[in-house]
Amino acid sequence: MSHYDPGHRIADPRCAVSRRYFLSQGSHLLGGAALATLAGAPNRLNAAAAPDRNSPAQRTHFPAKAKHVIYLHMVGGPAQMDLYDHKPAMKEWFDKDLPESVRMGQRLTTMTSGQARFPIAPSRFQFEQCGQSGMWVSELLPWMRKMVDDVAFIRGMHTEAINHEPAISMMQTGNQITGRPCLGAWASYGLGSLNQDLPTFVVLVARPSNTEQVQAISARLWSSGYLSGEHAGVSFRTSGDPILHINNPPGVSSDVRRVTLDGVRALNERNLERLCDPETRTRIRQYELAFRMQASVPELTDLSAEPESTFGLYGDSARKAGTFGNTVLLARRMVERGVRFIQIYHNNWDTHANVAGRLPDQCRDIDQPCYGLVQDLKQRGLFDETLVIWGGEFGRTIYSQGGVSLENYGRDHHPRCFTMWMAGGGAKGGVVHGETDDFSYNIVRDPVHIHDFHATVLQLLGFDHERFTYAHQGLDQRLTGVEPARVIPELVA
Secondary structure, eight states: OOOOOTTSOOOOGGGSOOHHHHHHTGGGHHHHHHHHHHTTOOSSOOGGGSOOTTSOOOOOSSOOSOSEEEEEEETTOOOHHHHTOOOGGGGGGTTOBOOHHHHTTOOOOTTTTTOSOOBBOOOOSOEEEETTTTEEEETTOHHHHTTGGGEEEEEEEEOSOOSHHHHHHHHHHSSSSSSSOOHHHHHHHHHOOSOTTSOSEEEEEEOOSOOTTOOOOOGGGGOOTTSOGGGSOEEEOSSSSSSTTOSOOTTOOHHHHHHHHHHHHHHHHHHHHHHOOHHHHHHHHHHHHHHHHHHHHHHHHOOTTSOHHHHHHHOGGGGSTTSHHHHHHHHHHHHHTTOOEEEEEEOOOOOSSOHHHHHHHHHHHHHHHHHHHHHHHHHTTOGGGEEEEEEOSSEEEEEESSOOOSSOOOEEEEOSOEEEEEESTTBOTTEEEOEEOTTSSSEEEOOEEHHHHHHHHHHHTTOOTTTOOEEETTEEEOTTOSSOOOOOGGGBO
């Protein structure tokens, strides 16, 4: 029988009885049925009125610091040594080979494993030490330089995945194999909704201004996996109708749509009572949510009422649908309206070549909007309860892919160390956690695995990652998996 931690809901046993349990308890079934008949009790339970295993938990393991999450995923893997991991010693290593004592036989991708040599490519960008924390930040991020003391930087992130699809899956779901629930789905499952007229978990895919090398991303990354389908991310489009078919077709009024949905709901409820399929309950809820969203989503995405000061804060790009600035402004509006988890993907960070031509474009896309988001949340009193996360699926190599010059170079995937940051929602501002070697190749202090990162995020949401589980296929499944993981206390305010 499916079961949960006492801090969470108990599964409806009639919807989750295993064959083994059914057979082991079979000696009591006929007698119980006969007794129920003699007593005049109904011989079928009302499935539609049964306890719902997917209703909000209403309580966490301990008080949550964050009520909302805005997760900004930079698809492709930003180059940490060009943005946040300053390595001035590399200037003297220009075009010299990466020492084997540094690489230590670590795995390479097929894109550079055949290179005759691995020439060091120092960052061509200037760095400045900023804020009371003394965090080094690239000249590409002038707006970030202004807010380093609001941010917890994690310079010792690492993962086992070296290619995009398994690496993004690992970052989002805790496993390189797709099909598991992502972080947003876990947040939806654990915390439930704050606004019944909007999804609990929303996904936006921002269009980069430079599209030289975008990565394929799919709905598998915001799947609910083995959790109920209602916890999957709802993808909002960045042009046209935010959600396909949200508007009634020509000639169909809201009253007609309501009558139609009432009929569909009656059929689904009969099916739920008969089969007790939990996904039928999900279908009923999602039809009703879609109907309510016909009124709530147009109001959400209409920016006409935003004052000019908003666009001065986020940058003029926020006016244009589909840009990163526009999506983070929408994310703030969603937080105001009670959306729990907003995931934003920004593509084209896979800089195998032409770092000098592409990275400035990428940073212009995200720098002021990230600053604007944090400042906007602060001035609206939402910063302390909204956790903002920024990062990719892995980092980049200090050696160049292909040729190298002082003016330009390319970088391959590097999973052994990379930088992420968090702000608000209980994250400790002005912290720089972790240190890498002179080559930004290995971590020398305070490593943070993805499972540790997930455990820390769950802690900020009020959950003990070891007790926050879902029974599936005979196991108490959890986001952080079965290997040891720990909360990083230095990152928590």
